Amino acid sequence: xxxxxxxxxxxxxxxxxxxxxxxxxxxxxxxxxxxxxxxxxxxxxxxxxxxxxxxxxxxxxxxxxxxxxxxxxxxxxxxxxxxxxxxxxxxxxxxxxxxxxxxxxxxxxxxxxxxxxxxxxxxxxxxxxxxxxxxxxxxxxxxxxxxxxxxxxxxxxxxxxxxxxxxxxxxxxxxxxxxxxxxxxxxxxxx
Amino acid sequence: xxxxxxxxxxxxxxxxxxxxxxxxxxxxxxxxxxxxxxxxxxxxxxxxxxxxxxxxxxxxxxxxxxxxxxxxxxxxxxxxxxxxxxxxxxxxxxxxxxxxxxxxxxxxxxxxxxxxxxxxxxxxxxxxxxxxxxxxxxxxxxxxxxxxxxxxxxxxxxxxxxxxxxxxxxxxxxxxxxxxxxxxxxxxxxxxxxxxxxxxxxxxxxx
Numbered sequence: 001x002x003x004x005x006x007x008x009x010x011x012x013x014x015x016x017x018x019x020x021x022x023x024x025x026x027x028x029x030x031x032x033x034x035x036x037x038x039x040x041x042x043x044x045x046x047x048x049x050x051x052x053x054x055x056x057x058x059x060x061x062x063x064x065x066x067x068x069x070x071x072x073x074x075x076x077x078x079x080x081x082x083x084x085x086x087x088x089x090x091x092x093x094x095x096x097x098x099x100x101x102x103x104x105x106x107x108x109x110x111x112x113x114x115x116x117x118x119x120x121x122x123x124x125x126x127x128x129x130x131x132x133x134x135x136x137x138x139x140x141x142x143x144x145x146x147x148x149x150x151x152x153x154x155x156x157x158x159x160x161x162x163x164x165x166x167x168x169x170x171x172x173x174x175x176x177x178x179x180x181x182x183x184x185x186x187x188x189x190x191x
Numbered sequence: 192x193x194x195x196x197x198x199x200x201x202x203x204x205x206x207x208x209x210x211x212x213x214x215x216x217x218x219x220x221x222x223x224x225x226x227x228x229x230x231x232x233x234x235x236x237x238x239x240x241x242x243x244x245x246x247x248x249x250x251x252x253x254x255x256x257x258x259x260x261x262x263x264x265x266x267x268x269x270x271x272x273x274x275x276x277x278x279x280x281x282x283x284x285x286x287x288x289x290x291x292x293x294x295x296x297x298x299x300x301x302x303x304x305x306x307x308x309x310x311x312x313x314x315x316x317x318x319x320x321x322x323x324x325x326x327x328x329x330x331x332x333x334x335x336x337x338x339x340x341x342x343x344x345x346x347x348x349x350x351x352x353x354x355x356x357x358x359x360x361x362x363x364x365x366x367x368x369x370x371x372x373x374x375x376x377x378x379x380x381x382x383x384x385x386x387x388x389x390x391x392x393x394x395x396x397x398x
Contacts, residue, residue, distance in 0.1 A: 019367050024216035025300055070276060073294045074268040081264060113217050113298045120291050165379045169213060173375035180368040 003134045006127075009190055010138030016114050017146040018180040023114035027143075028172055030108075031150040041144025043106055045137065047087065048115050051080045052136040055119040056129050076119050081110045114143055149179060195320050202324030204388055208301040209332045210381035215301035218292050219333055220370040226349045229337030230330070231285045235278065235293060237326025239270045240302045241319055244310035248318035251311050263306050264297070271296045301325060332377060339373050340364045 014020055017027050023044075030040045055076050063069050088106050091099040109115065118139050122132040153175050162171050206212060209219050218236070222228045243266050247254070254262050275293045278286040286293060296302070305325055310318040338348055344364030346354035354360075363369045 021221035021367065021370065022217050022295075024220065025214060028213060028216070070272065073272050073275065073297055074265065077264055077268050077297050078261070081261060110298075113295045116298050117291050117295060120294060124291070165383075166375065168378075168382070170375040170379040170382075173371045173378065177368040177371035177375065180366075180371055184366065184368065 003131065005190055006131055006135050007138040010135050011142040011145070012183065012186040013189060015142045015146060015183050015186075016117070016139045017143055018176065018183045020117075022117050023112050023143055026108060026112055027147060027150065027176075028169070031147050031154060033155075034148060034151050037144065037147035037151045040108075041140070041147055043109060044112060044114065044143055045140035047080070047084060047106075047109050048118055048136045048140040049133060050087070051076075051083050051115055051119055052122060052132050053129075054079055054083065056122055056127075056132050059123055072120075072123070076116060080115055080119070084110050114139060146179065150176065153179070195317070198317055198320045199324040202321070202326075202328035203331070204328075204381065204384055207328045207332065207381060208304075208325055209329060210378050211385070212301075212304070214304055215299045215329065216374075218295065218299065219329075219336065220367075220374055222289050222292050223333055223337040223340055223370060223373075224344070224365050225288075225341050226334060226337040227285065228289055229333040231278075231282070232289060232292065233326070233330025233333045235274045236296055236299065236301070236329055237323065238274055239267065239296050239299075240305060240326050241322040242270045243267045243302055243306055244318040244322040245315055247306050248310040248313060248315040254311070259307075259311065263303060263311075267302055267306070268297050301329060332381075336370070336373050336377055340369060344369060 010016075016022050017024065026040060026044075031037050058075065058079065059069070059072060063072060063075065068075075084106055088099075091106075118136050121127075121139075122135060125135075127135055150172070154172070157171060157175070166174055202208065204211075208215055215236075218232055222232045243263075246266050247263060271294060274296065275286075278289075278293060305321060309321050313321070342348055342353060343361050344366075346352060346358045346360050361369075364373065
């Protein structure tokens with residue numbers, strides 16, 4: 001029950017993009033069409049869960065006993081960067097098909113702030129390892145959901161009459177704003 | 192002198208990192224629900240980018256090309272840790288209200304972008320000027336967005352009441368959707384500003 005709560009709240013109520021404004025750069029840059037959003041979403045989900053599995057034990061079993069918690073920014077970002085590299089090598093060698101379709105997104109993921117934020121959240125919210133993994137899944141799927149929603153909207157915007165001063169990027173943020181209004185409706189879902 | 196001025200001012204409008212290049216967006220919407228948060232974030236970011244650009248520019252000839260990205264990240268992370276710990280020590284309330292966004296300066300693409308595109312090739316002085324310009328360009332946008340949101344959403348600026356007592360705050364501006372909407376209007380405003388600035392400079396060159 002508790003796990004379901006964590007998942008739903010990460011997915012909808014505290015949606016990482018629309019409610020917490022993280023990962024906005026890939027959100028704007030990668031939402032040009034639906035297949036691209038799905039690819040980016042899957043790559044992010046994979047790396048987020050993997051880095052949670054690595055950083056959580058690292059923090060609790062290495063950094064805390066050694067009294068090095070102040071190094072967590074440095075350590076976590078390096079772990080994420082290294083993981084992305086490893087995943088890239090592995091896919092290139094063993095699954096070239098998947099690499100071809102996911103490759104370009106992988107490189108961009110290191111600077112995706114959602115992943116680093118998730119690893120910090122796991123610590124500051126006091127989750128245990130299983131809760132952390134569920135939370136990471138929820139956040140990453142929430143990112144994918146908002147990406148797909150915006151790419152759907154962008155399709156329609158191509159033919160819509162847009163006021164002149166909002167043409168280009170401004171209309172994307174205006175649409176995001178309306179999406180965020182819709183997501184605020186979820187806030188009563190969990191007491 | 193003129194060259195230094197050009198390096199400094201391009202970050203303000205024409206190459207404004209937030210409004211024109213569309214990088215480092217996350218913090219700009221997230222922390223701008225009050226002006227004090229906006230200033231705090233802007234200064235923290237300016238500090239990190241200035242020192243990161245300075246250090247990397249000083250060592251630019253020693254950093255091997257293949258390992259440059261991890262080295263950049265370590266330098267940026269070191270300065271971010273300094274900011275994070277100092278803010279926790281001296282401004283605990285501010286640090287709490289900005290939460291995870293201070294550590295997230297590490298992955299702010301503005302810093303990585305400027306370090307990669309500018310500091311790793313140019314002289315230390317130019318790099319510092321560039322960093323200050325970019326930092327200031329970032330800070331003014333943050334403060335501007337925060338001022339609009341705080342004024343309409345709370346009736347105050349920096350905690351001081353501006354609107355009359357009878358003013359009914361429009362909650363929309365403080366909530367996440369308002370952040371996106373005000374940001375959209377700022378981009379639109381900056382596009383207009385850029386057109387004006389470019390028009391003025393072409394007239395000047397012609398004269």
